[in-house]
Amino acid sequence: xxxxxPPVNPANxxxxxxxxxxxxxxxxxxFVNWCRRSSVWPLTFGLxxxxxxxxxxxxxxxxxxxxxxxxxxxxPRQADLMIVAGTVTHKMAPRVKRLYDQxxxxxxxxxxxxxxxxxxxxxxxxxxxxxxxDLVIPVDVHVVGCPPRPEALLEGVFKxxxxxxxxxxxxxxRTYHKRETYKxxxxxxxPAPGTPGR
Amino acid sequence: xxxxxxxxxxxxxxxDAIVRDGREGKEAGDPYLVVKAERLxxxxxxMKEDPGMRFExxxxxxxxxxxxxxxxxxxxxxxxxxxxxxxxxELPREKPEVASITDLYGAADWHEREAYDLLGIxxxxxxxxxxxxxxxxxxxxxxxKDYVFPKEYHGIKNDL
Amino acid sequence: xxxELQSPPLAQPRAPGDVxxxxxxxxxxxxxxxxxxxxxxxxxxxGEIVLDSEPHIGYLHRCFEKIAESVDYLKVTPYTDxxxxxxxxxxNLGYCLTVEKLMGLQIPRRATRLRMIVAELNRVxxxxxxxxxxxxxxxxxxxxLHAFRDREAILKxxxxxxxxxxxxxxxxxxxxxxxxxxxxxxxxAAFVDFFExxxxxxxxxxxxxxxxxxxxxxxxxxxAATAISWGCTGPVLRGSGVRRDIRKDEPYLEYDKVEFDVxxxxxxxxxxxxxxxxxxxxxxxxxxxxxxxxxxxxxxxxGPVMAPxxxxxxxxxxxxxxxxxxxxxxxxGFYVVSDGKDKAVRIKCRSPAFxxxxxxxxxxHGCMLADMIMIIGSIDFVMGxxxx
Numbered sequence: 149x150x151x152x153x154p155p156v157n158p159a160n161x162x163x164x165x166x167x168x169x170x171x172x173x174x175x176x177x178x179f180v181n182w183c184r185r186s187s188v189w190p191l192t193f194g195l196x197x198x199x200x201x202x203x204x205x206x207x208x209x210x211x212x213x214x215x216x217x218x219x220x221x222x223x224p225r226q227a228d229l230m231i232v233a234g235t236v237t238h239k240m241a242p243r244v245k246r247l248y249d250q251x252x253x254x255x256x257x258x259x260x261x262x263x264x265x266x267x268x269x270x271x272x273x274x275x276x277x278x279x280x281x282d283l284v285i286p287v288d289v290h291v292v293g294c295p296p297r298p299e300a301l302l303e304g305v306f307k308x309x310x311x312x313x314x315x316x317x318x319x320x321x322r323t324y325h326k327r328e329t330y331k332x333x334x335x336x337x338x339p340a341p342g343t344p345g346r
Numbered sequence: 347x348x349x350x351x352x353x354x355x356x357x358x359x360x361x362d363a364i365v366r367d368g369r370e371g372k373e374a375g376d377p378y379l380v381v382k383a384e385r386l387x388x389x390x391x392x393m394k395e396d397p398g399m400r401f402e403x404x405x406x407x408x409x410x411x412x413x414x415x416x417x418x419x420x421x422x423x424x425x426x427x428x429x430x431x432x433x434x435x436e437l438p439r440e441k442p443e444v445a446s447i448t449d450l451y452g453a454a455d456w457h458e459r460e461a462y463d464l465l466g467i468x469x470x471x472x473x474x475x476x477x478x479x480x481x482x483x484x485x486x487x488x489x490x491k492d493y494v495f496p497k498e499y500h501g502i503k504n505d506l
Numbered sequence: 507x508x509x510e511l512q513s514p515p516l517a518q519p520r521a522p523g524d525v526x527x528x529x530x531x532x533x534x535x536x537x538x539x540x541x542x543x544x545x546x547x548x549x550x551x552x553g554e555i556v557l558d559s560e561p562h563i564g565y566l567h568r569c570f571e572k573i574a575e576s577v578d579y580l581k582v583t584p585y586t587d588x589x590x591x592x593x594x595x596x597x598n599l600g601y602c603l604t605v606e607k608l609m610g611l612q613i614p615r616r617a618t619r620l621r622m623i624v625a626e627l628n629r630v631x632x633x634x635x636x637x638x639x640x641x642x643x644x645x646x647x648x649x650x651l652h653a654f655r656d657r658e659a660i661l662k663x664x665x666x667x668x669x670x671x672x673x674x675x676x677x678x679x680x681x682x683x684x685x686x687x688x689x690x691x692x693x694x695a696a697f698v699d700f701f702e703x704x705x706x707x708x709x710x711x712x713x714x715x716x717x718x719x720x721x722x723x724x725x726x727x728x729x730a731a732t733a734i735s736w737g738c739t740g741p742v743l744r745g746s747g748v749r750r751d752i753r754k755d756e757p758y759l760e761y762d763k764v765e766f767d768v769x770x771x772x773x774x775x776x777x778x779x780x781x782x783x784x785x786x787x788x789x790x791x792x793x794x795x796x797x798x799x800x801x802x803x804x805x806x807x808x809g810p811v812m813a814p815x816x817x818x819x820x821x822x823x824x825x826x827x828x829x830x831x832x833x834x835x836x837x838x839g840f841y842v843v844s845d846g847k848d849k850a851v852r853i854k855c856r857s858p859a860f861x862x863x864x865x866x867x868x869x870x871h872g873c874m875l876a877d878m879i880m881i882i883g884s885i886d887f888v889m890g891x892x893x894x
Binding site: 375402410411425432451477480488489 | 564571575607732734823826828843851852854860864865868
């Protein structure tokens with residue numbers, strides 16, 4: 149005859165749960181931040197060489213899914229994190245800005261690679277290269293390298309998760325403030341909606 | 347067919363269109379033919395359509411700034427005869443203009459747009475000669491030797 | 507209905523059942539998961555039929571040619587890495603061979619053989635990525651994971667000889683940056699043994715998969731005459747049944763001393779020159795690359811890897827030269843004009859993907875909108891090389 153569980157006294161049920169550590173007490177803010185940093189959805193946004201390393205991060209060996217940041221989204225409206233992977237040119241800069249604007253708050257940006265951080269090898273003679281994506285959109289984490297190793301990008305994602313940990317639920321000023329400071333640059337280059345050819 | 351034979355055939359057919367032949371003096375590298383700008387289209391058309399020549403591929407089209415003059419350089423390939431010929435058209439810096447060969451080779455389309463974009467060479471008869479690499483409202487022709495780098499572009503600073 | 511409200515008469519292919527719909531302009535890119543970089547194409551559609559498409563490039567124009575004439579000859583090599591960043595070794599090789607031809611440099615034989623090995627390994631790595639992402643474009647995620655697993659093994663080999671995973675700067679003017687470490691050749695041999703059976707796995711996984719064939723066969727047919735006129739080369743041209751390979755037709759390095767086939771499209775599952783043919787040429791080229799590596803490994807002599815004449819500052823003689831090699835994407839040509847100084851007057855890169863991509867408008871005419879992605883994927887371009 150199989151052993152049967154001892155009958156539970158309904159009066160003691162809640163007490164049992166508490167004593168068995170099945171209930172955790174936390175603040176709403178910590179809980180939300182935990183949820184947020186456990187499922188970071190990056191935007192599929194490859195520009196140049198670094199994009200190949202970004203793909204490697206998503207693929208077999210490095211496997212970003214292990215760290216709760218798996219699904220690369222095709223649209224900015226579903227993404228939390230923009231990894232600017234590659235050289236930003238003057239022709240591309242308004243697009244980067246528009247994609248950033250389309251992302252929902254709170255949003256985070258990783259500048260991946262030397263070109264994105266400050267022009268990289270194209271600093272001196274690259275007339276068509278933006279000398280750092282900071283000139284167009286605010287950046288949270290810079291990942292150095294040309295291109296950075298996938299491990300380096302993973303470390304960048306961890307840094308973003310650390311930022312998310314410290315996020316204040318009722319204080320969205322951080323992102324708004326950043327946006328205000330970056331209002332000027334890039335806006336002039338935005339093509340008017342519906343303009344063909346730009 | 348060797349390159350020298352191809353050159354000889356072109357020279358025999360168009361004695362008036364060729365300015366000079368080959369590398370002068372002791373230059374290294376490949377020989378080339380310098381063609382008059384107004385006759386280029388005829389020469390290329392004949393090279394493509396003549397059954398003895400059959401240059402069916404436009405391998406490369408480059409604009410060059412030699413400092414004094416501009417030039418449009420054509421590398422034409424005959425896969426049948428296994429030979430490559432280099433034609434060069436020298437153009438004055440003030441008014442660089444040469445006939446387009448897009449009607450002969452599809453490949454010329456983007457190549458000519460690129461030379462227009464970077465060096466400002468006008469290809470007359472091109473169906474849509476607009477900038478291809480730089481942004482459409484870009485100022486100047488970047489690959490010219492006297493090009494001045496822009497200080498800023500649409501509010502984004504370039505000289506930090 | 508007033509005349510200006512009527513849609514213009516269409517002389518174009520119709521949707522099945524002749525359903526008249528309104529024409530629409532649709533913008534794909536520059537940020538699109540399936541455009542392989544920052545490529546933008548404006549498509550004019552009638553319902554789901556593509557009537558016209560206009561590619562827009564230049565979103566990654568990184569001024570390679572201006573930089574190349576502003577820095578020394580030696581310093582151009584790292585920038586060639588970043589042209590076609592999936593086949594950096596081949597780009598280095600193309601540029602170095604061009605300058606070496608202009609200078610008349612003789613390369614030590616060990617360097618020549620090692621160059622062949624790295625170029626072929628890089629061809630495999632590049633085709634693996636094309637294979638993986640093409641699977642993704644057609645909706646299959648698994649091939650991508652398999653391809654990256656095996657690609658990592660090649661990147662590991664490259665890391666051992668030059669310390670980088672991409673952008674190697676390993677092939678230099680006059681030879682190689684460094685000699686291969688001891689036992690590296692054994693590791694290459696082990697990799698080829700490991701990798702060759704995997705290609706059968708890929709065939710089973712994707713190439714002969716019924717769904718994939720339905721998606722790729724008879725789509726985006728490129729006739730050979732069009733391909734030649736538009737200057738297509740590499741797998742795009744060979745997929746249309748033209749047997750043209752620089753390694754065979756104008757051998758460089760020691761390609762005339764090794765045995766290999768040039769796979770061409772045969773129209774096995776559909777029309778000659780369709781997406782499947784172009785895709786299959788790449789898969790078969792991986793086999794041939796393995797074959798070449800095996801043969802080269804048999805005879806790698808000891809000795810120096812750098813020509814003694816190659817100095818720190820190069821001053822090639824006055825003149826101009828055009829030279830080309832077979833890149834994974836087609837014929838990569840460099841046109842170098844020198845005036846005898848330490849900087850070039852002009853370095854033009856004739857990139858294969860630039861020409862291959864220009865034919866897109868011709869192929870995509872009349873296809874379905876969903877097939878557009880398959881066609882873009884089958885051309886397998888790298889925007890770094892298209893925009894330079």
